[in-house]
Amino acid sequence: MKRAVGAFVTGLLFGAGLLLSGMTQPSKVNGFLDVAGRWDPSLMFVMVGGIATHFALYRWVTRRPSPLLEPRFMIPTRKDIDAKLILGAVLFGVGWGLGGFCPGPGLVAVTQGGNALAFVGAMMLGMRLHSLQAS
Amino acid sequence: MHPFIAALLGGALIGLSASLLLLLQGRIAGISGIIGGLLPPTPGDADWRVTFVGGLVVAGLVATFAAPEAFDSMPLRTVGVTAVAGLLVGYGTRLGNGCTSGHGICGLSRLSGRSLASVLTFMAAGGVTVFVVEHLLGGLR
Numbered sequence: 001m002k003r004a005v006g007a008f009v010t011g012l013l014f015g016a017g018l019l020l021s022g023m024t025q026p027s028k029v030n031g032f033l034d035v036a037g038r039w040d041p042s043l044m045f046v047m048v049g050g051i052a053t054h055f056a057l058y059r060w061v062t063r064r065p066s067p068l069l070e071p072r073f074m075i076p077t078r079k080d081i082d083a084k085l086i087l088g089a090v091l092f093g094v095g096w097g098l099g100g101f102c103p104g105p106g107l108v109a110v111t112q113g114g115n116a117l118a119f120v121g122a123m124m125l126g127m128r129l130h131s132l133q134a135s
Numbered sequence: 136m137h138p139f140i141a142a143l144l145g146g147a148l149i150g151l152s153a154s155l156l157l158l159l160q161g162r163i164a165g166i167s168g169i170i171g172g173l174l175p176p177t178p179g180d181a182d183w184r185v186t187f188v189g190g191l192v193v194a195g196l197v198a199t200f201a202a203p204e205a206f207d208s209m210p211l212r213t214v215g216v217t218a219v220a221g222l223l224v225g226y227g228t229r230l231g232n233g234c235t236s237g238h239g240i241c242g243l244s245r246l247s248g249r250s251l252a253s254v255l256t257f258m259a260a261g262g263v264t265v266f267v268v269e270h271l272l273g274g275l276r
Contacts, residue, residue, distance in 0.1 A: 007183035011190020021145025049146025057154035067161030088231020093260025099220025126225020
């Protein structure tokens with residue numbers, strides 16, 4: 001129960017950040033990625049603010065022996081750069097440029113219907129296809 | 136508010152949220168991983184994923200009334216093109232183990248080499264795609 005409530009609050013906060021930052025506007029994402037056109041660099045500052053905050057707090061949090069609600073931290077340890085990592089990033093990047101949505105903003109905008117709803121439905125199908133093919 | 140400041144503060148909120156999930160559950164706040172873990176769901180591991188996604192959706196629902204300018208009033212592309220984009224994003228983020236949040240914010244904050252490789256790749260792929268769509272294909276609107 002605590003875990004579910006905590007995750008809800010975390011999701012709300014994450015959504016508020018995406019909304020404030022401009023990430024929920026595909027037109028803005030398009031402007032950010034359109035380096036050869038009327039480039040809008042503002043979304044670069046989302047990464048600056050996000051990384052600065054998490055870089056500091058990550059170090060503070062992981063000094064604890066364990067998280068508050070689970071027995072241990074579950075942090076990725078892989079270091080190899082393989083073909084799946086790169087091919088996946090290429091497909092994601094093409095989709096991001098094509099639609100202007102990445103997963104979080106798509107979910108935040110889903111109640112707007114239209115393109116966001118179509119994006120989220122297709123994204124879930126793509127994820128399911130991957131799990132079917134990987135299993 | 137200047138868009139640079141809004142983006143910086145929005146980014147800080149995202150970083151704060153990622154840190155809160157780490158503090159509570161010891162997990163990386165990668166959106167594609169969180170939702171991908173529901174397709175299909177694993178018994179005993181679905182509750183927090185569902186409520187996290189619920190938080191994202193409720194934030195958007197509140198903004199519909201409180202801050203409608205946070206959404207585009209005109210669609211960027213056709214619905215069909217956007218659906219193809221969704222398929223690519225869904226499949227690609229699962230194959231590559233993450234998206235803008237897991238690799239971009241969390242991974243780079245941990246100084247992960249895999250995440251740096253992913254971010255440089257998806258930024259470049261996104262840039263090339265927008266170049267082709269906007270400057271060679273007329274925007275697909």
